[in-house]
Amino acid sequence: MTDSLSPRRIMLVAWREFRHTAFTKGFILGTIVLPVVLAALFPLLGGLLKSTPTPLTGTIAVVDASGRFASALEQSLQAEVKDEGPDAKDPFSEPVAVQAKVEAIADASRTDALRSELAAEGLTALVLVHADPESPAELLVPSSSRPRHTQRLERALRDAVVRLRAQDAKQDYDHLLTLMDAPRIRASRVSRDGAEARESIALRMLVPVGFMALLWIAVFSSANYLLTSTIEEKSSRVMEVLLSAVSPMELLAGKMLGQAAVSAVVLVMYGSVALAGLGAMAMMDVVPLAHLLWVVAWFPIAYLMVAAVMAGIGSAVNDLHEAQSLVAPAMIALVLPLALWLPISENPNGAVAVAFSFIPPASPFVNVLRITTASDPVPLWQVLLALGVSMASVVAMIWAGARVFRVGVLMQGKTPTPRELLRWLRSR
Amino acid sequence: MSSAIAIRLHEVRKRFGATEAVRGISMEVARGSVCGFLGPNGAGKSTTIRMIMSIILPDAGHIEVLGATALDAKDRIGYLPEERGLYRKMRVAEFLRYMARLKGVPSRDIDHRIATWLERLELPGVSRKRCMELSKGMQQKVQLIASVVHEPELLILDEPFSGLDPVNARVLTRAIDGLRAAGTTILFSTHQMRTAEDLCDRVVLIHRGEKLLDETLEGIRRRFDPRTLLAEPMEDASAARAALRHLPDVTDCAWSDADRALQLRLDEAADPHGAMQQVLQAVPMRRVELRRTTLDEVFVRLVGGDQQVLAAQEVAGD
Numbered sequence: 156m157t158d159s160l161s162p163r164r165i166m167l168v169a170w171r172e173f174r175h176t177a178f179t180k181g182f183i184l185g186t187i188v189l190p191v192v193l194a195a196l197f198p199l200l201g202g203l204l205k206s207t208p209t210p211l212t213g214t215i216a217v218v219d220a221s222g223r224f225a226s227a228l229e230q231s232l233q234a235e236v237k238d239e240g241p242d243a244k245d246p247f248s249e250p251v252a253v254q255a256k257v258e259a260i261a262d263a264s265r266t267d268a269l270r271s272e273l274a275a276e277g278l279t280a281l282v283l284v285h286a287d288p289e290s291p292a293e294l295l296v297p298s299s300s301r302p303r304h305t306q307r308l309e310r311a312l313r314d315a316v317v318r319l320r321a322q323d324a325k326q327d328y329d330h331l332l333t334l335m336d337a338p339r340i341r342a343s344r345v346s347r348d349g350a351e352a353r354e355s356i357a358l359r360m361l362v363p364v365g366f367m368a369l370l371w372i373a374v375f376s377s378a379n380y381l382l383t384s385t386i387e388e389k390s391s392r393v394m395e396v397l398l399s400a401v402s403p404m405e406l407l408a409g410k411m412l413g414q415a416a417v418s419a420v421v422l423v424m425y426g427s428v429a430l431a432g433l434g435a436m437a438m439m440d441v442v443p444l445a446h447l448l449w450v451v452a453w454f455p456i457a458y459l460m461v462a463a464v465m466a467g468i469g470s471a472v473n474d475l476h477e478a479q480s481l482v483a484p485a486m487i488a489l490v491l492p493l494a495l496w497l498p499i500s501e502n503p504n505g506a507v508a509v510a511f512s513f514i515p516p517a518s519p520f521v522n523v524l525r526i527t528t529a530s531d532p533v534p535l536w537q538v539l540l541a542l543g544v545s546m547a548s549v550v551a552m553i554w555a556g557a558r559v560f561r562v563g564v565l566m567q568g569k570t571p572t573p574r575e576l577l578r579w580l581r582s583r
Numbered sequence: 584m585s586s587a588i589a590i591r592l593h594e595v596r597k598r599f600g601a602t603e604a605v606r607g608i609s610m611e612v613a614r615g616s617v618c619g620f621l622g623p624n625g626a627g628k629s630t631t632i633r634m635i636m637s638i639i640l641p642d643a644g645h646i647e648v649l650g651a652t653a654l655d656a657k658d659r660i661g662y663l664p665e666e667r668g669l670y671r672k673m674r675v676a677e678f679l680r681y682m683a684r685l686k687g688v689p690s691r692d693i694d695h696r697i698a699t700w701l702e703r704l705e706l707p708g709v710s711r712k713r714c715m716e717l718s719k720g721m722q723q724k725v726q727l728i729a730s731v732v733h734e735p736e737l738l739i740l741d742e743p744f745s746g747l748d749p750v751n752a753r754v755l756t757r758a759i760d761g762l763r764a765a766g767t768t769i770l771f772s773t774h775q776m777r778t779a780e781d782l783c784d785r786v787v788l789i790h791r792g793e794k795l796l797d798e799t800l801e802g803i804r805r806r807f808d809p810r811t812l813l814a815e816p817m818e819d820a821s822a823a824r825a826a827l828r829h830l831p832d833v834t835d836c837a838w839s840d841a842d843r844a845l846q847l848r849l850d851e852a853a854d855p856h857g858a859m860q861q862v863l864q865a866v867p868m869r870r871v872e873l874r875r876t877t878l879d880e881v882f883v884r885l886v887g888g889d890q891q892v893l894a895a896q897e898v899a900g901d
Binding site for chain 1: 633636637638639654657660661662664666667668669670671672673681682684685686687726729730
């Protein structure tokens with residue numbers, strides 16, 4: 156006796172599954188509204204986060220018997236502003252403006268009095284100049300000093316020490332700085348049609364990982380929905396009511412189809428936002444159309460593999476707590492591509508990458524990472540063989556998942572042991 | 584092809600691990616009849632019903648439902664399983680529409696049928712409610728609607744009365760009567776003998792996976808010859824009891840508060856009519872009658888030797 160498969164019933168189950176997952180507030184907020192809002196906010200993010208630091212004001216006392224350091228520090232405080240600009244370290248912050256005056260103190264006996272004045276916050280900073288070349292200057296700031304002010308003073312002090320060394324060596328410090336200034340090199344990529352785009356090495360490394368992560372998130376979010384909805388149908392005892400109207404195979408097919416649509420929505424939404432972000436940065440050329448097509452080709456394979464596993468687990472257990480014991484081993488195999496992304500990214504045609512291309516359920520994710528990372532193309536035979544192996548694996552996993560599903564949906568009581576699961580696989 | 588038989592089982596067997604739940608059951612349910620599928624807890628009723636529904640498959644034997652398999656005839660069968668459940672967050676009407684569509688009811692008819700059934704089962708104003716907001720009895724009625732909304736030719740009800748209060752049980756009984764009048768074949772399992780007696784044309788009794796009885800109610804009453812007389816004495820019951828207990832055909836005589844009469848258990852070989860004559864001659868009586876055999880008595884007689892079964896019945900509160 157074989158199960159009948161009615162397309163009408165499968166589509167009805169699929170539509171209910173999709174509707175009750177995708178038409179919920181949580182899903183709409185998380186998968187549709189949030190990406191749209193993020194995409195809209197991205198250009199505004201820099202402006203919103205940008206801050207203007209409080210200027211450095213007050214008096215900086217410099218205790219220096221020679222009387223040369225104060226002048227050098229004053230020059231450094233003014234000159235150093237350009238090094239702290241938006242291009243330097245913090246893109247979201249303006250440089251610290253210096254409005255403080257530098258006061259030279261030649262009499263070292265006033266040091267204790269000046270310390271007391273600093274502690275009472277009467278001074279912005281106290282600089283003690285020593286004869287020791289290893290430690291030529293000491294900076295003291297009150298406990299209320301802002302970190303960025305302290306950082307600014309430290310850098311100015313270092314600069315002032317070097318400035319004085321240059322003077323002692325009869326060199327023009329500003330001229331030396333000009334000579335030593337290493338220019339920025341602008342790298343651009345030129346596409347086949349002659350268009351130029353600014354190069355970003357980090358982004359180019361991140362895009363393939365992004366492809367894999369996108370596939371992973373889309374597949375796992377809906378497979379997780381499939382797991383929870385199957386458990387819910389079992390625990391609420393609606394399963395047998397459904398099985399009076401549909402066969403187990405129709406139910407499984409409908410549920411997997413409905414959640415595949417959910418997964419596709421996640422993929423499209425987050426993928427569109429990612430592409431929009433790259434477009435805004437004029438980096439669309441790092442995502443060739445061929446790569447997008449490969450992601451689309453591997454998506455159903457990845458989804459069906461993971462969904463078959465999750466549906467089988469969902470049917471075998473009574474609640475989410477029990478599911479964890481069965482999901483954990485499956486998850487280890489499934490997170491492998493994420494754990495191996497670095498070695499695979501660095502050597503997409505290496506032994507590790509090639510081997511994992513053929514091992515389900517990691518294969519779809521590893522293949523997407525390899526194809527989108529490799530500067531040299533991945534050998535076509537490897538891609539086709541991996542596709543073939545993965546498709547055969549999909550058939551085997553769906554068969555096993557369906558066998559477990561068919562028996563498990565009606566089982567109540569303790570979680571099945573691996574031996575019992577094997578018996579379910581062999582049952583009629 | 585239309586046959587006079589709605590359900591036909593031949594030598595059906597099912598084993599779960601070391602337990603043989605169903606042991607070679609054969610039975611037939613005629614079209615348009617109401618058949619009670621009786622047995623104590625754990626007798627194999629639900630397993631047999633699940634096999635009839637093709638939800639699980641038999642290890643051996645053959646099952647025919649409406650001339651085919653239940654899978655092929657799914658849209659013509661209504662089924663209320665013992666394990667009842669609803670989508671908790673779904674609204675009642677939405678759930679019923681979903682089930683109706685799965686059963687192939689034309690879209691234009693769905694809302695009308697749902698409204699009619701909600702009214703018939705005295706569930707006004709619940710269609711917009713979420714299933715989890717309903718009481719257990721109301722949920723049970725919604726589930727019954729889900730099993731009949733497509734107007735099935737065959738309706739299989741697994742313990743339909745369990746958990747229902749007397750008022751709702753009466754509503755359900757009326758609904759089943761209505762379906763019977765409309766020609767629907769009904770197979771329902773229960774271990775409430777009184778209900779079965781009220782509703783069934785035929786009874787199949789199974790115990791430990793084996794069929795013990797398969798007969799019409801009339802046949803059962805004939806077959807299980809009555810062996811109890813009820814005698815209400817004109818005067819002192821104690822004296823009457825002392826006189827009657829020594830009659831040759833009486834094996835036991837005791838007062839029954841429920842019957843307001845003496846209950847006389849007769850010997851297996853006794854002629855009930857002759858025994859009645861002896862009673863009338865021995866003591867002046869207001870009435871003497873031959874008690875009608877109940878399914879309860881038949882049930883206890885057939886499976887009552889099993890103390891474990893009786894204990895299970897008591898625990899189940901039957």
